[in-house]
Amino acid sequence: MLINLNGNLVKKEEAVVSVFDHGLLYGDGVFEGIRVYGGNIFRLNDHINRLFNSAKYIMLKVSLSKKEMIDEVVRTVKANNLRDGYLRLVVTRGPGDLGLDPAKCPKAFYFIIAAGITLYPEEYYEKGLSIITVPTRRNTSEALNPQVKSLNYLNNILAKIEAKNHNSLEAVMINNEGYVSEATGDNIFIVKDGVLITPSLHCGGLNGITRRTVLEIAAKLKIKTREDVMTRYELYTADECFLTGTAAKVIPVVNIDAREINGGKPGRVTGIIFREYMKLTKKMGVKAFKD
Ligand code: PMP
Secondary structure (H helix, E strand, O other), X not given: OEEEEOOEEEEXXXXXXXXXXXXXXXXXXXXXXXXXXXXXXXXXXXXXXHHHHHHHHOOOOOOOOHHHHXXXXXXXXXXXXXXXXXXXXXXXXXXXXXXXXXXXXXXXXXXXXXXXXXXXXXXXXXHOEEEEEOOOOOOOOOOOOOOXXXXXXXXXXXXXXXXXXXXXXXXXXXXXXXXXXEEOOOEEEEEEOOEEEEEOHHHOOOOOHHHHHHHHHHHHOOOEEEEEOOOHHHHHOOOEEEEEEOOOEEEEEEEEOOXXXXXXXXXXXXXXXXXXXXXXXOOOEEEOOOO
């Protein structure tokens, strides 16, 4: 495996960062998780745009232009001959001193890992997930805006721990107003009376690229959609539920806080969306290989 470390392709053992890097010391940095399907780097431009927006928000100057970053991602995929897999693109504030001040970090650092990921065991795509809502609330946009895909994921990690403590693979996070925001690394959708509904972005979910793709698929298939506020009541009484994310793809949810959804079986609309999504994954994006 070759890792791209600031533009140099190095062996895994040589891919190391400084203990003075503020990405490590303070979670001061931004990242993207990207998938490659049959050599197609799915929606790479959208990921790069989001990365640069996250960087702009935290006033982190990426050392490359968007175009150069795209080229580096493609180069890394090619060097690893990765036809199907998962990429992690990280930009950190870089090494500085032990204080918080990012001005003491002269140069941002980046790396790209080309590997794989299994977020949920394969069997759950068939039988569906049982998930729970957890006590830890989603960050408010006035604190650390959830649109920023930063290296500071403790809010979500706490929620994940709470889910695992209750033998659940995933958590639904509620915001301070009591509205559903998202899962720890995925967006959430329900189907109710034939309408596909997902929490509005102001409820604290990330502007997920898979979420956006699912909304586009629904529009194409003439399935009605709505972005709205949603409480636990809407979750419990949903006809169907599923989670979306680059790593998760589209995964059915069949139980929420011990309330069965669709009689404990993945729903019909969920299946349609999943199949359409998988078709698109080889089409939209940047082709890394000529063949
Ligand atoms: N929410 C959070 C908190 C995430 O970290 C992610 C993806 N990593 C998502 C939602 C899904 O976003 P995307 O579809 O762009 O992968």
